[in-house]
Amino acid sequence: MRKLALPDDVLLKVEKPGRYTGNEINSVMKSKDEVDIRFAFAFPDTYEVGMSNLGVQILYDMFNSFEGVWCERVYSPWIDLDKIMREKNIPLFACESQDPVKCFDFLGISLQYEMCYTNVLQILDLSGIPLYAKYRSEDDPIVIGGGSCAYNPEPLASFFDLFYIGEGEISYKELFETYREAKKAGLSRMEFLKKAANIDGIYAPAFYEPEYNEDGTLKAFGPVTEDVPATVRKVIVSDFKNAPYPKKPVIPYVQAVMDRMVLEIQRGCIRGCRFCQAGYIYRPLRERSLDEMKEMVRELIYNTGYDEISLNSLSSSDYEKLPELLDYLIGICNEKGINISLPSLRIDAFSLDVMNKIQDVKKSSLTFAPEAGSQRMRDVINKNLSEESILGGALEAFKGGWNKVKLYFMLGLPGETDEDVKEISHLCQKIAETYYEIPKEERNGKVAITASTSFFVPKPFTAFQWAPMNKEDEFLEKARMLKNEIRSEVNQRSMSYRYHDAEVSVLEGVFARGDRKLDKLIEAAYRNGALFDSWTDTFNSDAWKKAFEETGIDPYFYTARERSEDELFPWDFIDIGVTKKFLLKEWKKSQEAVTTMNCREGCSGCGARCFGGGICFAPES
Amino acid sequence: MRLRVKFTKTGPMRFTSHLDIMRYFQKALRRADINVSLSEGFSPHMLMSFALPLPLGMSSTGEYFDVDVKDAPASDEMIRRLNEQMCEDITVLSVIKIPEDKANKCMSLVTGADYSVTLADGGKFDEEIFADGIQRFMAQDKIMAVKKTKRNEELTDIKPFIYSFYISEDLKTIHLRAGAGSVGHLRSDLVMNSLFEFLGLDAEKYELSSQRDELLSGKPEHFVPLYKMGEVMY
Numbered sequence: 001m002r003k004l005a006l007p008d009d010v011l012l013k014v015e016k017p018g019r020y021t022g023n024e025i026n027s028v029m030k031s032k033d034e035v036d037i038r039f040a041f042a043f044p045d046t047y048e049v050g051m052s053n054l055g056v057q058i059l060y061d062m063f064n065s066f067e068g069v070w071c072e073r074v075y076s077p078w079i080d081l082d083k084i085m086r087e088k089n090i091p092l093f094a095c096e097s098q099d100p101v102k103c104f105d106f107l108g109i110s111l112q113y114e115m116c117y118t119n120v121l122q123i124l125d126l127s128g129i130p131l132y133a134k135y136r137s138e139d140d141p142i143v144i145g146g147g148s149c150a151y152n153p154e155p156l157a158s159f160f161d162l163f164y165i166g167e168g169e170i171s172y173k174e175l176f177e178t179y180r181e182a183k184k185a186g187l188s189r190m191e192f193l194k195k196a197a198n199i200d201g202i203y204a205p206a207f208y209e210p211e212y213n214e215d216g217t218l219k220a221f222g223p224v225t226e227d228v229p230a231t232v233r234k235v236i237v238s239d240f241k242n243a244p245y246p247k248k249p250v251i252p253y254v255q256a257v258m259d260r261m262v263l264e265i266q267r268g269c270i271r272g273c274r275f276c277q278a279g280y281i282y283r284p285l286r287e288r289s290l291d292e293m294k295e296m297v298r299e300l301i302y303n304t305g306y307d308e309i310s311l312n313s314l315s316s317s318d319y320e321k322l323p324e325l326l327d328y329l330i331g332i333c334n335e336k337g338i339n340i341s342l343p344s345l346r347i348d349a350f351s352l353d354v355m356n357k358i359q360d361v362k363k364s365s366l367t368f369a370p371e372a373g374s375q376r377m378r379d380v381i382n383k384n385l386s387e388e389s390i391l392g393g394a395l396e397a398f399k400g401g402w403n404k405v406k407l408y409f410m411l412g413l414p415g416e417t418d419e420d421v422k423e424i425s426h427l428c429q430k431i432a433e434t435y436y437e438i439p440k441e442e443r444n445g446k447v448a449i450t451a452s453t454s455f456f457v458p459k460p461f462t463a464f465q466w467a468p469m470n471k472e473d474e475f476l477e478k479a480r481m482l483k484n485e486i487r488s489e490v491n492q493r494s495m496s497y498r499y500h501d502a503e504v505s506v507l508e509g510v511f512a513r514g515d516r517k518l519d520k521l522i523e524a525a526y527r528n529g530a531l532f533d534s535w536t537d538t539f540n541s542d543a544w545k546k547a548f549e550e551t552g553i554d555p556y557f558y559t560a561r562e563r564s565e566d567e568l569f570p571w572d573f574i575d576i577g578v579t580k581k582f583l584l585k586e587w588k589k590s591q592e593a594v595t596t597m598n599c600r601e602g603c604s605g606c607g608a609r610c611f612g613g614g615i616c617f618a619p620e621s
Numbered sequence: 622m623r624l625r626v627k628f629t630k631t632g633p634m635r636f637t638s639h640l641d642i643m644r645y646f647q648k649a650l651r652r653a654d655i656n657v658s659l660s661e662g663f664s665p666h667m668l669m670s671f672a673l674p675l676p677l678g679m680s681s682t683g684e685y686f687d688v689d690v691k692d693a694p695a696s697d698e699m700i701r702r703l704n705e706q707m708c709e710d711i712t713v714l715s716v717i718k719i720p721e722d723k724a725n726k727c728m729s730l731v732t733g734a735d736y737s738v739t740l741a742d743g744g745k746f747d748e749e750i751f752a753d754g755i756q757r758f759m760a761q762d763k764i765m766a767v768k769k770t771k772r773n774e775e776l777t778d779i780k781p782f783i784y785s786f787y788i789s790e791d792l793k794t795i796h797l798r799a800g801a802g803s804v805g806h807l808r809s810d811l812v813m814n815s816l817f818e819f820l821g822l823d824a825e826k827y828e829l830s831s832q833r834d835e836l837l838s839g840k841p842e843h844f845v846p847l848y849k850m851g852e853v854m855y
Contacts, residue, residue: 004633012678017636023708025648251648253641305648337659
């Protein structure tokens with residue numbers, strides 16, 4: 001029987017102890033004497049959130065398929081256990097073996113959103129690994145970060161030995177081989193890191209240094225030693241049609257946020273929405289083959305026992321063989337009593353028809369994401385969605401029996417005027433009117449329209465990476481204005497409005513386009529008690545305010561400042577395929593509200609063609 | 622048809638909650654390709670009923686759930702298929718076919734439970750203190766203890782619900798048979814704490830591990846374990 005890292009009395013004191021005991025169905029046990037590389041794969045958030053991440057499942061499966069490698073999982077202990085571990089000096093451990101993280105060869109940390117950065121420090125701290133990479137000894141694990149936040153790794157650079165830029169399927173095998181050889185040759189930690197820095201997609205921050213101008217902007221950035229590359233190009237799976245996929249994902253006992261099978265139908269997106277980082281960094285669009293997926297679905301059902309399946313992609317409606325795929329899914333799922341959930345679908349006649357088929361008589365609410373209220377603003381962000389098609393989709397849905405609509409918008413988009421903000425309200429009103437155009441006897445009661453706004457955060461590697469971000473009071477003023485406007489609409493009683501917190505958005509903005517100077521800020525906030533910053537209940541505003549004071553860092557330098565066209569960015573040394581020149585062209589087009597066609601309509605020459613695969617090489621349609 | 626499944630829950634699985642165990646078995650039944658009946662309605666679900674939830678942290682060799690199926694293979698085959706899908710700390714022990722009447726739901730059937738309490742290190746209880754102590758404890762007219770319910774705390778006589786309480790000959794195990802279910806439910810730790818208090822011992826000093834061995838139905842004098850309330854399928 002496995003011995004647990006936590007004694008019974010501790011497990012009985014904490015919330016959901018099943019988070020920490022491992023041994024889940026399809027989790028992998030190996031003998032530690034039979035492997036020479038132990039990889040602790042950490043997700044810096046709760047177990048339930050981390051278990052829902054598809055990337056972790058894909059890499060966990062792949063690493064464990066490698067001879068001599070044992071990959072185990074680590075999650076952030078919740079605040080109750082965090083406190084006990086500090087009091088009792090219990091080191092952080094991995095779910096499978098329950099061994100301390102410190103005895104592993106690698107500690108990989110998944111970086112999916114900026115507000116997990118204090119949890120990164122928690123994981124290092126509880127593991128007993130020095131926070132700053134420069135203080136680590138030969139015995140400490142190699143700490144490597146990956147995921148979408150690794151595309152601007154600089155705010156975290158001081159805390160990591162390596163970053164992996166791109167899709168994990170490509171370079172880990174070589175990294176592990178390099179590690180084995182280095183160990184055999186008796187190389188030091190730094191000698192290994194330098195070798196690693198020469199593997200495609202790997203960035204070793206210790207060998208690069210920034211230089212700053214007096215105003216704090218970046219003057220120069222580059223290697224401080226000759227034998228590492230000046231730029232790091234992302235690595236991606238070019239032949240995605242038959243890319244490996246975890247056929248036996250780990251199935252948690254404690255209910256995960258995503259308690260279902262996930263079918264990744266494609267990677268990347270053809271749309272090119274100018275605010276969307278995922279739309280640029282995951283280019284080009286690559287689709288999985290239909291036959292491969294039919295096989296995958298059958299295996300997943302058999303291996304997991306889940307009663308729900310969900311399609312995963314940035315824009316499912318753009319998958320070319322979606323009708324065929326859905327036909328197949330509906331067939332097999334009806335037979336087995338499995339639900340199908342379809343996020344990120346465009347609302348049109350086709351998708352409504354599909355939803356009618358899979359949802360039977362239950363009509364849950366429909367979600368639209370117009371992102372902006374006015375057509376001008378939707379053109380600025382290149383959303384390529386007309387008011388006509390929004391209202392057309394709504395009418396179809398209402399005729400089909402739906403009466404609840406959720407709408408997602410952003411406030412604070414570049415160049416937004418008061419009129420643009422109010423247009424959000426007017427769009428909701430038009431949707432309400434669309435509902436009441438339907439003869440009364442065909443309506444399904446009253447209509448309920450929920451508008452939600454988030455505050456726009458400019459991200460690196462997007463057309464808006466030059467854009468100034470609104471300050472907190474500007475955000476809140478816009479939210480108030482919108483609220484008043486909604487309250488003055490004729491059908492205001494059918495509408496409700498909610499908006500996200502502005503303070504967290506500003507912090508996200510600081511880190512999204514941050515530089516290496518922010519390490520002190522993250523450390524200070526962590527020391528002041530900030531942890532689980534993405535959770536409303538645990539967000540500690542005072543800890544952050546104090547951290548800004550202590551470090552003298554001005555958040556608005558990172559958020560509210562408009563960057564000049566020739567400014568050197570901390571993330572410019574990373575090559576995502578899409579060129580800075582193309583992004584700048586998009587930034588300028590956005591200021592004139594000129595749209596750009598999507599990748600299927602034609603190539604705009606973004607640069608992603610260099611990866612030799614995907615939509616860039618699709619036959620002209 | 623309705624089946625009753627008996628299973629164990631030991632080791633680290635002791636820390637998995639009742640609700641999570643329900644979800645675990647729903648998935649396991651699907652993986653084992655058992656032809657489970659689904660409810661009618663908007664969100665079809667399996668028709669399952671679990672007997673008395675086990676306190677978190679306690680192990681058990683006598684857990685139960687009932688499930689409605691469209692058809693089922695022989696009991697042996699069913700046990701084999703389910704056990705192929707179990708984690709190392711859960712084992713299916715028996716599957717029987719039970720009558721489908723309402724009175725036979727395992728949730729409402731339970732009236733008693735057997736527990737065994739051991740020292741966590743596997744050692745012996747002190748003979749002088751415990752062998753005689755338990756006898757004296759049970760010889761009392763009344764055993765008053767504070768019973769906590771969701772709503773209040775109440776000082777009650779728990780003796781009527783202790784059906785047997787003794788220490789094994791090898792002195793390693795204390796056996797308790799107590800009331801369980803909707804009426805006269807008695808937690809084993811409450812009985813143990815009362816014993817320690819009666820003996821003037823500091824319960825904190827003893828590291829105990831307790832296990833639920835069996836769930837029982839019927840009147841105390843004619844208790845029947847739940848796995849005997851149906852028939853084996855051949």
